[in-house]
Amino acid sequence: MGRTVAEKILARASGLAEAGAGDVVEPKVDLAMSHENGALVLNQFLEVYKGTTVTPRIWDRSKVAIIFDHRVPAESPKTATNQKKIREFVVAQRIAKFHDIRGDVGGICHQILPESGYVRPGYVVVGTDSHTTSHGALGAFAFGIGATEMASVWALGTVLNVEVPRTIKVNVRGKFRKFVGPKDLILHLIGRITAQGANFKVLEFHGPTIQTMATSGRLVICNMSVEAGATAGIVPSDQETIRYLREEAGVKGKIALVTPDPDATYDQTIEIDVSALEPQIACPHTVDNVKAISSVKGTRINQVVIGSCTNGRLDDLEVAAGILRGKKVGKNTRMLIFPASGRIYAQALARGYIGTFMKAGAVVMNPGCGPCLGIHEGALGNGEVALSTTNRNFKGRMGNPNSEVYLCSPAVAAASAIKGVIADPRKGVR
Amino acid sequence: MARVVLKLGDDISTDVIYPGRYMATVLPTETPEFAFADNAEFNARLKSNEIPAGSIVVAGKNFGCGSSREQAVSTLKGHELVIVAESFARIFFQNSINLGLRTVICPGVEASEGDELEISSDELTNTTTGAKFRVEPLPKARRAIIDAGGLISYTRQRVIERTTRS
Numbered sequence: 001m002g003r004t005v006a007e008k009i010l011a012r013a014s015g016l017a018e019a020g021a022g023d024v025v026e027p028k029v030d031l032a033m034s035h036e037n038g039a040l041v042l043n044q045f046l047e048v049y050k051g052t053t054v055t056p057r058i059w060d061r062s063k064v065a066i067i068f069d070h071r072v073p074a075e076s077p078k079t080a081t082n083q084k085k086i087r088e089f090v091v092a093q094r095i096a097k098f099h100d101i102r103g104d105v106g107g108i109c110h111q112i113l114p115e116s117g118y119v120r121p122g123y124v125v126v127g128t129d130s131h132t133t134s135h136g137a138l139g140a141f142a143f144g145i146g147a148t149e150m151a152s153v154w155a156l157g158t159v160l161n162v163e164v165p166r167t168i169k170v171n172v173r174g175k176f177r178k179f180v181g182p183k184d185l186i187l188h189l190i191g192r193i194t195a196q197g198a199n200f201k202v203l204e205f206h207g208p209t210i211q212t213m214a215t216s217g218r219l220v221i222c223n224m225s226v227e228a229g230a231t232a233g234i235v236p237s238d239q240e241t242i243r244y245l246r247e248e249a250g251v252k253g254k255i256a257l258v259t260p261d262p263d264a265t266y267d268q269t270i271e272i273d274v275s276a277l278e279p280q281i282a283c284p285h286t287v288d289n290v291k292a293i294s295s296v297k298g299t300r301i302n303q304v305v306i307g308s309c310t311n312g313r314l315d316d317l318e319v320a321a322g323i324l325r326g327k328k329v330g331k332n333t334r335m336l337i338f339p340a341s342g343r344i345y346a347q348a349l350a351r352g353y354i355g356t357f358m359k360a361g362a363v364v365m366n367p368g369c370g371p372c373l374g375i376h377e378g379a380l381g382n383g384e385v386a387l388s389t390t391n392r393n394f395k396g397r398m399g400n401p402n403s404e405v406y407l408c409s410p411a412v413a414a415a416s417a418i419k420g421v422i423a424d425p426r427k428g429v430r
Numbered sequence: 431m432a433r434v435v436l437k438l439g440d441d442i443s444t445d446v447i448y449p450g451r452y453m454a455t456v457l458p459t460e461t462p463e464f465a466f467a468d469n470a471e472f473n474a475r476l477k478s479n480e481i482p483a484g485s486i487v488v489a490g491k492n493f494g495c496g497s498s499r500e501q502a503v504s505t506l507k508g509h510e511l512v513i514v515a516e517s518f519a520r521i522f523f524q525n526s527i528n529l530g531l532r533t534v535i536c537p538g539v540e541a542s543e544g545d546e547l548e549i550s551s552d553e554l555t556n557t558t559t560g561a562k563f564r565v566e567p568l569p570k571a572r573r574a575i576i577d578a579g580g581l582i583s584y585t586r587q588r589v590i591e592r593t594t595r596s
Contacts, residue, residue: 024570024571036453036454037453037456037499037500039456040456040457040500040501043456043457044582047582048582048585048586048589049586049589050586051586052586052589052590052593054589054590054593070453071453071454075454076454078454078455079454082454082456127498128498128500129497129498130496130497130498130521132498144498144521145498145521145524146498146499146500146503146521146524146525146528146529147456147500148500148525148528148529148580148581148582149524149525149528149581151581151582151585152581152584152585155585155588155589156585156588156589156592160575160581160584160585160588161571161572161574161575162571163569163571195441195492195495196441196491196492196495196517196519199492199517199519199520200520229492229495229519229520231520286441288441373445373450373453373497374445374449374450374451375450375451375453375454376451392443392445392496394443394445394446394496395443395445395446395468396445396446396449396450396468397443397445397450399449399450399451401449401468
């Protein structure tokens with residue numbers, strides 16, 4: 001019987017010849033990632049051992065990754081103390097895949113894991129972060145879990161009682177028009193199937209548009225698969241996956257690809273042709289409130305944000321720099337740019353993008369989650385409007401329930417920053 | 431029988447249940463303070479202890495969408511609220527099972543604030559209006575975690591078994 005990528009990965013990881021949608025399995029974990037919420041995981045991990053004579057010990061220190069990104073540098077004594085506790089634990093348990101607040105190897109977890117070569121096709125990846133779906137871009141089965149579930153993984157090395165999800169096949173064809181890309185594709189899909197359209201299911205991406213898409217773009221669509229409710233987003237691994245892992249992540253040795261069977265069973269198939277797709281905007285206050293740019297252009301904006309685990313990569317910064325070169329951010333608009341990792345920051349610096357942003361009047365911030373989730377910087381004033389390349393626009397998301405967030409691509413963000421209103425990058429920018 | 435103390439719509443995100451700016455607070459003993467923090471009136475009622483344990487929040491589809499932050503569950507669990515929704519987002523739902531927050535999947539549920547509800551394993555009765563609704567049963571794999579008293583004790587049993595075996 002034909003199997004999807006998720007079914008194949010979960011069968012292998014659970015030591016089974018086969019697994020199908022609906023089966024309950026206990027997969028071994030290949031990579032377990034946490035960020036600052038590792039402080040809660042640690043608390044729950046110690047709870048597991050309470051009242052026993054067993055010494056708390058992580059099942060495999062080589063498979064645990066901890067990356068500080070949500071509140072870097074710390075915004076409060078509380079966060080700083082959480083980070084300190086985690087550092088001490090990292091040393092005590094000798095966790096190697098630890099990325100502290102650093103300019104060289106620091107950054108957002110969903111960029112650090114791929115660029116460090118920690119994720120491989122066929123892996124089971126869990127993370128205490130909903131955007132762990134990102135890593136499906138490399139052909140892994142990657143999903144977000146809560147802190148207590150991670151504590152259980154740290155103790156046992158498996159995820160307990162996992163129901164193998166059904167898979168939705170998304171076939172994408174057509175060539176993107178200029179200044180339209182992966183972000184517009186995934187926003188369009190979320191708008192079409194709604195924020196719950198893939199709840200408890202996997203989105204598996206196929207078609208010529210996906211096959212010719214670089215891993216950086218695949219990371220965007222898998223990242224935001226969770227905004228349609230998906231357990232995981234997966235691009236079946238291929239030659240591009242190998243290219244990325246070899247050239248950009250420095251991976252040596254054999255890389256085994258996992259591909260779905262041609263006769264795999266899908267819950268449904270969704271066809272998308274991107275050749276006529278316009279830039280897409282998710283309007284307040286849900287990610288599935290998606291409109292074509294033509295119907296929202298001219299909307300006044302106070303703050304533009306480029307960055308995050310969704311769109312803070314080098315190609316995103318390249319597009320933005322191309323639009324902003326020699327231009328100025330509108331005088332009633334603030335623009336904040338935060339590269340997704342130290343490595344990307346350095347590359348953008350070497351290519352002159354950072355200089356371009358600064359000359360244009362943008363503020364370039366340190367890599368991290370930044371203003372995306374309203375924790376410690378870039379908050380909005382009452383009644384203010386943000387246009388952002390991040391992934392969520394829920395009420396209060398950027399720290400103020402009396403503000404609004406629109407989501408878009410880096411090209412739309414850059415063009416709009418110049419005009420001070422939501423603007424179409426295809427018109428009148430250069 | 432318990433009373434509906436809050437009625438909400440579809441797609442209530444974890445940013446609404448537990449705003450990101452309180453995420454540095456992680457301990458289940460401390461998170462209840464910030465439940466629905468941006469809804470100042472309801473948050474104040476929760477903190478004044480005028481809402482009895484077992485009181486019900488009724489919501490539409492996709493309750494708990496967004497972040498995996500477990501604070502969104504522990505904050506509600508701390509007040510011993512029961513969440514009745516037409517559907518739940520996956521991570522929030524799993525976190526609820528793991529921490530023992532009572533969630534009830536009830537497609538088509540109709541109830542207003544102040545209504546009294548009676549909930550059994552397969553049926554919800556709005557005793558104020560007389561309407562009855564079907565409750566979706568919990569899958570067996572999730573039931574096992576609840577029956578063990580939550581994921582901590584479920585995992586603890588496994589850790590002990592493994593140690594005894596080896």
